Amino acid sequence: MPGRIQSIERAAAILRLLSGRSRRLGVVEMANELGLPKGTVHGILRTLQHVGFVEQDPESGKYRLGAALLHMGSSYLDGNELRTRALNWSDSLASRTHEEVRIGTLHDGRVLIVHHVFRPDDSMQTLDVGSLMPIHATALGKVLLATHPHVAEEVMKRELPSYTDSTITDPKLLRRELERVRERGWASEAGELQRLRSSLAAPIIDRTGRTVGAMGIFGGPERLFAARSPRPELLTHVREHAQAVSRELGAIPW
Amino acid sequence: MPGRIQSIERAAAILRLLSGRSRRLGVVEMANELGLPKGTVHGILRTLQHVGFVEQDPESGKYRLGAALLHMGSSYLDGNELRTRALNWSDSLASRTHEEVRIGTLHDGRVLIVHHVFRPDDSMQTLDVGSLMPIHATALGKVLLATHPHVAEEVMKRELPSYTDSTITDPKLLRRELERVRERGWASEAGELQRLRSSLAAPIIDRTGRTVGAMGIFGGPERLFAARSPRPELLTHVREHAQAVSRELGAIPW
DNA sequence: AACCTCGTTTGACAATGTCATACGCGGTTA
DNA sequence: TAACCGCGTATGACATTGTCAAACGAGGTT
Numbered sequence: 001m002p003g004r005i006q007s008i009e010r011a012a013a014i015l016r017l018l019s020g021r022s023r024r025l026g027v028v029e030m031a032n033e034l035g036l037p038k039g040t041v042h043g044i045l046r047t048l049q050h051v052g053f054v055e056q057d058p059e060s061g062k063y064r065l066g067a068a069l070l071h072m073g074s075s076y077l078d079g080n081e082l083r084t085r086a087l088n089w090s091d092s093l094a095s096r097t098h099e100e101v102r103i104g105t106l107h108d109g110r111v112l113i114v115h116h117v118f119r120p121d122d123s124m125q126t127l128d129v130g131s132l133m134p135i136h137a138t139a140l141g142k143v144l145l146a147t148h149p150h151v152a153e154e155v156m157k158r159e160l161p162s163y164t165d166s167t168i169t170d171p172k173l174l175r176r177e178l179e180r181v182r183e184r185g186w187a188s189e190a191g192e193l194q195r196l197r198s199s200l201a202a203p204i205i206d207r208t209g210r211t212v213g214a215m216g217i218f219g220g221p222e223r224l225f226a227a228r229s230p231r232p233e234l235l236t237h238v239r240e241h242a243q244a245v246s247r248e249l250g251a252i253p254w
Numbered sequence: 255m256p257g258r259i260q261s262i263e264r265a266a267a268i269l270r271l272l273s274g275r276s277r278r279l280g281v282v283e284m285a286n287e288l289g290l291p292k293g294t295v296h297g298i299l300r301t302l303q304h305v306g307f308v309e310q311d312p313e314s315g316k317y318r319l320g321a322a323l324l325h326m327g328s329s330y331l332d333g334n335e336l337r338t339r340a341l342n343w344s345d346s347l348a349s350r351t352h353e354e355v356r357i358g359t360l361h362d363g364r365v366l367i368v369h370h371v372f373r374p375d376d377s378m379q380t381l382d383v384g385s386l387m388p389i390h391a392t393a394l395g396k397v398l399l400a401t402h403p404h405v406a407e408e409v410m411k412r413e414l415p416s417y418t419d420s421t422i423t424d425p426k427l428l429r430r431e432l433e434r435v436r437e438r439g440w441a442s443e444a445g446e447l448q449r450l451r452s453s454l455a456a457p458i459i460d461r462t463g464r465t466v467g468a469m470g471i472f473g474g475p476e477r478l479f480a481a482r483s484p485r486p487e488l489l490t491h492v493r494e495h496a497q498a499v500s501r502e503l504g505a506i507p508w
Numbered sequence: 509a510a511c512c513t514c515g516t517t518t519g520a521c522a523a524t525g526t527c528a529t530a531c532g533c534g535g536t537t538a
Numbered sequence: 539t540a541a542c543c544g545c546g547t548a549t550g551a552c553a554t555t556g557t558c559a560a561a562c563g564a565g566g567t568t
Contacts, residue, residue: 003297003555003556004300004301005261005265005298005555005556006525006526006555007259007261007262007524007525007526007555008261008262008302009301009304009305011259011262011265012306012307012322015326016305016322016326018329019325019326019329020329022329022332022333024333027545027546027547028544028545028546036526036527037526037528038527038545038546038547039526039528039547039548039549040525040526040527042547042548043259043525043526043527044259046258047258047259047262047263048262051266052266052361052362053266056546061546061547062546064333065326065330065333067330067359067361068361068362069329070327070330070331070366070368070383070384071273071327071361071366071385071386072269072270072319072327073324073327073330073384074327074382074383074384075273075274075276075319075323075384076273076318076321076323076327079277079278079318079319105321107306107321108306108322112321112324114321126341127381127383128328129324129328129381130324130327130328130329130331131325131328132325257525260523260524260556260557261524261525261555280514280515281515281516282515290557290558291557291558291559292514292515292516293518293557293558293559294556294557296515296516297556298556300516310515315514315515315516316515
């Protein structure tokens with residue numbers, strides 16, 4: 001795959017930087033971080049500002065992401081087939097299980113949430129469509145890792161961050177866990193990301209047989225588990241709903 | 255303001271194009287639309303794909319927006335002060351009025367929705383954070399236009415699209431309406447976007463005195479209006495909540 | 509089997525972005 | 539008050555870089 005366009009790659013790097021840090025960043029700050037002359041960074045920022053991808057704080061002169069990105073992000077969602085097909089089924093799953101539902105897809109070694117349904121009759125939750133969840137500490141992530149072994153190996157090359165004392169941080173243990181996920185066709189997690197939260201998930205498969213996402217429920221371990229293993233009726237709901245979405249995507253009914 | 259970087263502007267134009275059309279687009283299609291050689295467009299797309307801003311459909315070879323944009327969009331929201339400060343107040347407004355709440359800001363001559371709270375106990379609505387609403391057919395938009403006269407003139411240069419037979423399409427009438435909005439400090443709309451929907455909105459002001467957004471409720475005209483004018487208690491709630499957000503943003507309490 | 513159309517590659521050319529240097533401003537220090 | 543940072547911004551010469559016409563090759567259609 002031959003040459004990429006340098007200035008666009010740099011612009012993307014700047015946007016990624018701004019997206020990572022939540023606070024506003026200055027020109028020199030970014031220039032140092034990226035190892036570029038500040039003049040260059042400034043020129044790129046000027047252009048990005050003109051197209052609405054970044055905004056400049058009039059007082060401090062520092063930069064942050066721009067509103068155009070929000071609209072593009074939502075346009076992405078509109079065109080995302082996985083999410084579109086899953087809309088009805090995720091509502092159904094939420095009301096059947098009385099739990100919060102999320103649909104995630106693999107992005108950059110993490111789980112990108114493309115849809116999120118609140119737990120019924122439980123408002124005051126914050127929607128986290130667009131956020132990235134850790135891949136080795138969520139059931140969604142385990143499903144995705146189990147079906148993408150090369151990504152799994154890539155992820156395990158880096159240190160696996162620990163979130164609670166239940167988080168799987170040993171690659172050997174994780175590999176074994178993923179093996180189990182592959183065998184059973186579903187994944188679970190209890191308190192591995194937050195002590196009092198857990199999740200169950202199953203794969204969503206498209207017409208080519210590839211796992212393009214995962215669908216799962218989130219809730220307190222006392223509700224999702226019984227005697228250390230997932231409650232069978234919840235598991236069935238999750239698996240059947242994920243299958244339903246897969247069927248909508250054209251997967252061969254299995 | 256001197257030179258912008260051509261390739262980045264072109265990349266942005268491509269993304270905007272993809273964001274506008276919901277279906278996938280091909281290289282030649284975009285090249286024609288933008289008046290560029292297809293080789294050039296392809297090179298930009300290759301780079302955008304590499305950074306995750308576009309994805310290519312493996313079967314058709316056509317392009318669509320990429321997942322990275324979704325995450326950046328949500329990062330924008332995290333850093334958006336207007337939205338952050340408004341979170342609690344919009345929940346409060348929704349439960350007080352029992353109506354759907356939206357917060358919007360000016361973007362590109364339209365209203366960009368940065369926050370959206372469903373009508374309490376009424377699920378199955380689709381969240382439209384990130385979507386763009388027409389500016390002259392919503393109360394949110396009227397508030398923003400009334401406080402940004404130059405934008406109003408810009409918008410009125412183009413034909414004002416009609417959505418129902420109540421939509422204000424005559425610039426003269428719209429100017430008079432905006433005058434009223436300025437005087438009263440709030441805006442209303444009944445059936446101007448959809449026949450059986452209406453909205454009330456008030457401005458959100460920051461520490462510099464600029465109107466940085468608008469907050470409003472949406473609901474059936476029979477609930478929001480009585481005898482052709484907005485129900486006073488709803489109006490009061492909207493105005494007071496918008497003021498509360500303004501105060502959080504550091505506006506001088508008035 | 510000839511012929512589209514589309515996505516992709518190529519390579520020479522010069523337009524274009526790069527980057528060191530300089531500028532001007534605000535804040536801080538001596 | 540004046541010297542001095544540090545910042546965001548402007549400038550301009552240079553050669554790196556992106557551009558674009560033309561050609562390629564794979565699908566599909568005629």
